[in-house]
Amino acid sequence: MKKSGFYLFGFLLLVALFAVSLLMGSGEKPVTLTLSAAQSLKDVLAEITALYQEKYPQTQVVVNLGGSGSLQRQIEQGAPVDLFISAAVDNMEQLKNKGLLHEDTCYNLLQNRLVLVTPKDELNINGFDDLLSDRVKVVALGEPGSVPAGKYALEALSCFGMDESIKQKAVYAKDVKEVAAWVESGNAQAGMVYATDVLSAKGLRIAAEAPPESHSPIVYPAGVIKGGQVKEAQRMLKFLFSEEAAAIFEEYGFTVLSGDAYDF
DSSP: OHHHHHHHHHHHHHHHHHHHHHHHHHTOOOEEEEEEEEGGGHHHHHHHHHHHHHHOTTEEEEEEEEOHHHHHHHHHTTOOOSEEEOSSHHHHHHHHHTTOEEEEEEEEEEEOOEEEEEETTOOSOOSGGGGGSTTOOOEEEEOTTTOHHHHHHHHHHHHTTOHHHHHTTEEEESSHHHHHHHHHHTSSSEEEEEHHHHHTOTTEEEEEEOOGGGSOOOEEEEEEETTSOHHHHHHHHHHHTSHHHHHHHHHTTOEEOOOOBOOO
16 A cells, blocks of 8 residues: 555656646746737637637736727836737827837737617617707717727717717717617617627617728727737737637627738
8 A cells, every 4th residue: 555655656746747847848937918908809809818828828818908098098107018909090109109119019900890889679770860860869989088989980970060969969988898888778879889899789780880981990900018028929919910810800890900010
């Protein structure tokens, strides 16, 4: 009995030493990567980061979601962020101008579309002109100062000559997911969100799509933040442009871009 216990201990010791040798041989140390990303990427990034961590188990990815403007200010104030994906080029450009991006590591990743949505059972709103009706009391928009979807929405409404009228009915949300939630719950009769938000909200219907020429291009740039886990962030950025990640982005309704460096 004692001898069998000795052999078992020896076997377990060999297994442990073998595991340690593999870890040391890989040269990889455990690392935590902080990814700040636009709220509209919540669902798709949950799947993509899970896949990334399967491929690179030594890496823990912490995703920090919010309005792109709010995330930009967090980075400017010194928040420990390694990789940033914004829903607007402006936010990334401001970080670049302040010297907060690592060298020239900023690339156009995705594109989206702007749509007018209503609750599923609201059938009287079928176009932007219907928002002017007296029946429509509340229109949900993202806060334009911090939520790119809100900025794009005001651009489109201005293009239609409706911005001043709609501002009188507008309520402003902290991010685009909150806009979708207000409309889905019926607290707002209509709202303007990204097309991808509708796929994850069963209680919404698309009433109309804003023509691309009515607003700035909805481009999601991704950039590595200076002073963080640069090597790991660059590897994650490369993975975001892989065929595996592209297939997932497309499944969630995004248009995958070529990955050309953004020309500031």
